[in-house]
Amino acid sequence: MRKTSVLIRSIFTETLELINISDVVSKSIRCDGSELIVCGRRYDLREIKHFVIVAAGKAATPMHDAVVAELERSPHVWMNVTALLISPTAPRHERANVTFFPGAHPTPNEVSREAAESTLSYLSKVDGHTFVMFLMSGGASSMLEAPIDPNISISETAEFYGALVASGLSITEMNVLRKHFSLVKGGRLAVAASRAAAQCTLIVSDVPSHSSDSVGSGPSLPDSSTVQDSISLFEGLQDRVLLPESVISFFNGPLLTETPKQTDKAFARSFHRVILSSTELAEAATRLAKASGFHVEVDSTCDEWECRDAVKYLLDRTEALARIHPRVCLISVGEVLVQVHGRSGKGGRNQHFVLSCAMELRQRHSHITVLSAGSDGIDGNSPAAGAIADWTTFERARLMGIDAQSCLDTFDSFLVFKELGDAIMTGPTGNNLRDIRILMSDHEEHAIYHEF
Template sequence: MMTFDELHQTATDIFREALKACDVPRAFDRHLHFDDRTLVLCPSPLLKAASFPLDQYKKIFVISFGKAGLTMLEALLERLPEKRNIRGVCCAPELPKKRNWRIRFFAGGHPLPNEDSFRAARAALRLLQRTRKDTFVFFLVSGGGSAMFELPLDKHISLDDTIAFHETLIASGASITEINTVRKYFSAVKGGRLAMAAPEAEKLTLLLADVPLKDLAAVASSPTLPDHSTPAECAEILERFHLMEKFPPNVRRYFEGVIAGRAGEPQSPQAFEHMHMDALLSNHDFVNAARDRAQALGFRVVIDNSCDDWDYADAAAYLLKRFHELRSETPRLCLLSSGEVTVRLGAHPGCGGRNQQFALAAAMDLAQYEGQPLAVLSAGSDGMDGNSPAAGAIADTTTVARARAYHFDPQETLERFDACTLFTALGDAVVTGPTGNNLRDLRILISGG
């Protein structure tokens, strides 16, 4: 029987080894290579084999943004055989220590946009205005780009209005797909509009997918892929989550125009004729790497992703019920679940995020199995969970008792969305720092019997 220290070490090991296996530079090498100055794209489920003689293009532009913006840019630049004609824009969580003079760098905000989010989007749109048929554009897109890389279509909407808009969406309880549907109608760089800014250029979008593969258009709210949603769908989401009355006046007036058909821009199908797209890494790669590590450690592994986009409490109840059923048959068990859960924030949330909220909800269930070797880890592959410095947290059958010994009320902490404070005090927060990757979240439920 495993000790609690061993349980924590094992869960952390599975998470960190899965992260290590999803190396961005290696993913570039699997999906593309250069034959002299010709870019060769390897066939994948999303892309037919193709090649592009880059020396035939007078200009090569790179637009990279999202939580993996720097990682993806560096991986591409290391592999490009010819750099003289390259110019670009990169918007990531932080600025690089050493800057390439050919690239303009911005530190975009997340989970809420900042001034650099606006500056980066404007810089990219200005750069793309210089494209012609003799231009090749790399779009390197990763999760988090919806906030980090933003500019309203309506010039009357300020940064403060935009921050309030994003804040309202995040706290609404809507799924990420629903949130991104609304964002697409708001933004000058989402819903395919970034590709529309370079209609004649040859374009390649490379994604780190923080969404289900069936919904790749949701990555960073689909800046370079056609948007197939409708204003009616946007209006239904706004009504169902009572969003209009919560928006700032300028944003509310703008969406009244969207619903009435007076705002937004029609798509140009021609802008996507020269677009190619592939996913370098996805959440499937992440959870499969975790599976391989857990199996190597001697666990029976079950993967259950069916609670993706569920409310965190419903997801915790479902996965723990499944976990207890499975471990009655196999004492040494690892149940893995990937994707994201949702939270509906109160008026004054504390410090935390959806992963720590899930872990604390799981702790409430595990408390009834005191003494048994059970643990739950929930953490984000980007190293950031909500407004906290942690990626997530680990809970076990002693968490609630230890929290009460430290004078925490776990239920009250859960209701205040202040789980990071509790897990930090217990030493059970999972802290990685920004990982330069973003492949959604991973939940690891282990039984060490």
């Protein structure tokens, strides 16, 4: 196995280990005598009689567990806590005042609807002595869902979500549509809890830095998108994918209404803070690559670009840097866009990006090693987080009887990487800070590996 391939894999693995959600959350909240301090904001515990915690998303469990650990330090606080946890993984310990809903992703199911209805029910009962804390992370959109139109079934909702994932829309664009479709998104949970003494939202972000209200489709934040935005996006979506008739009727009917904005009274006593994002992901990877002796640059210009354009841009950048530095590492965070056509095999946007890079590297005869993977440990419909490739990938696949080009054309990239041993298998990480791409070039290795 090539030295750079081993190194690039270890940098990804160690980066995930450095991103500790529990530590970040623990630093964001603490009880200090008669005060609750959240991200520097102080709340008088003598005026708060009840706490409601709603944690949803792929990172919900470690966020929830860290908050619970802090609140349990004050028994008089903990005895008045009610928590709803909607997550792929159960909490560390079962507690009588915590209700757990196994989160569904990437499409909602009956539990998603049950979780949404239960959350709305709890929030409808809050009063002026209740403190509401939302803990939000990516993936919450599908885990917490109830359509505005009660006649739309959960199977039709799941079909709508599946069409969005395959559409090639960016995560921000998909979530504009989800916000206007749902009873619990686009600030509507904040409205449900508007009688509370205070609301706060802590966010582990899987979206661009300017789009915090898009994390989990922003259930507790004022929505920056509009009904007209959703209408325009839906018109374009209809040209790309098949959609349930009930969903088409909704977006063309009277039930499609505006989402709550910043001026809504529900946000008068609320605040939100992004406590962890892809910035920290890139910083951790940068430290590790520098420690290995590489010149490192971070360039996320191609965030939410079409895959083929991102491939060309990042390979061009890496080649340019390699002409200056003997050992170079380019790091990029964010997502590339892949529109799936027809029936597809197993894979995801990260593996599709990596296999596309492999094809381009073979044509360029360029000695670059590429990794792309999801920080959540999940890439598309495959069991992998992502993959690694270089200029030898297509030839090594051919020698094993695998047509890599055919796999690329049919969105079946996992087959290639599984057989080559270049798939990255982490399992769900309990984190979700977007995707990371790492491209490395080492002149010392070029002289050794020239057989392909």
